[in-house]
Amino acid sequence: MRKIAILIFFVLFISLLGCAGNEVSKPSAKALAESPADEAPESASADSKYVAAEGTGGKAKAVKLVADDSVNLEATYYPGKENAVIFLHMMNRDRHDWDSFAKKLNTMGYTVISFDLRGHGDSDLNWMDFEDVDYKPMVSDVGVAAQYLYDNNKVNIDRVYIVGASIGANLAVMYGVTDAKVKKVVMLSPGNDYHGINPLGALGKFSRPALLVYSKRDRTAADVLAMKQIGKGEREVIAYDMSTAHGTDMFAEHPDLEQKIIEFMQG
Numbered sequence: 001m002r003k004i005a006i007l008i009f010f011v012l013f014i015s016l017l018g019c020a021g022n023e024v025s026k027p028s029a030k031a032l033a034e035s036p037a038d039e040a041p042e043s044a045s046a047d048s049k050y051v052a053a054e055g056t057g058g059k060a061k062a063v064k065l066v067a068d069d070s071v072n073l074e075a076t077y078y079p080g081k082e083n084a085v086i087f088l089h090m091m092n093r094d095r096h097d098w099d100s101f102a103k104k105l106n107t108m109g110y111t112v113i114s115f116d117l118r119g120h121g122d123s124d125l126n127w128m129d130f131e132d133v134d135y136k137p138m139v140s141d142v143g144v145a146a147q148y149l150y151d152n153n154k155v156n157i158d159r160v161y162i163v164g165a166s167i168g169a170n171l172a173v174m175y176g177v178t179d180a181k182v183k184k185v186v187m188l189s190p191g192n193d194y195h196g197i198n199p200l201g202a203l204g205k206f207s208r209p210a211l212l213v214y215s216k217r218d219r220t221a222a223d224v225l226a227m228k229q230i231g232k233g234e235r236e237v238i239a240y241d242m243s244t245a246h247g248t249d250m251f252a253e254h255p256d257l258e259q260k261i262i263e264f265m266q267g
Contacts, residue, residue: 060103065115065144069137074122075115075145078106082158084149085265086142087114088168090247091194094121097165097248101258108262111153113145117168132196135167139197142175146182159183161265165247167194173210174202186211186261189247190227191220203227209234211264213257215243215250236264 065073076095085105087098095114102112117138119127125134142162149157160182164172169187174197176182187210190199203210210231214224216239228235238260245253 080111088164090166170199
């Protein structure tokens with residue numbers, strides 16, 4: 001009987017030791033809450049693959065431009081080298097239409113800026129309240145973006161290319177003719193008149209190369225056909241058959257369009 005009692009006591013003692021060991025090895029809920037989380041290695045940002053090699057570009061920066069009449073214009077700026085691109089979007093769209101193309105050009109060394117036209121995106125005002133006269137200052141707004149590049153880029157800007165879509169195409173040449181640093185313009189689906197923004201006079205005076213891109217079934221096709229005869233500068237035309245795509249919507253249908261624009265700028 002005594003042996004049995006000793007055996008039972010021994011088994012209970014071993015069990016208690018095991019439980020105590022488990023208590024020591026298992027941290028309390030409070031300890032878990034207070035312990036620092038494992039630090040994961042810093043991951044690359046979504047845009048990191050677009051960051052150019054050293055000396056050829058930089059990460060995008062959100063900047064605020066102030067128009068001549070004190071309207072605030074939101075922009076995205078990509079620092080780069082001496083060749084710069086200004087992107088101008090379509091009606092009822094915003095600067096983010098150009099994000100992918102802007103990053104691509106920045107990796108190639110281009111300085112890039114895109115901004116929300118007044119009344120669009122994050123910029124002041126609402127285009128739905130505009131009358132034709134309210135669109136006129138958009139031309140000088142492009143000049144504000146260009147001046148930002150001239151004043152803030154670490155490398156002096158030598159050549160500027162303006163790429164615009166729809167009303168942005170009209171604005172591209174209307175500002176471009178006033179700035180000698182603008183060497184070429186790319187006009188996607190320009191029209192004879194977008195809310196009083198008429199590019200024909202400016203195109204007639206623009207003696208530098210212009211690339212006109214349009215879809216043959218787009219409503220502006222006839223306007224573009226007439227435009228290619230205007231002015232003394234070189235006029236290149238890309239026309240897409242069997243398509244109604246307008247402005248930046250053409251990129252989705254024609255993935256090679258970005259490369260064709262790059263070749264035009266570099267030519």
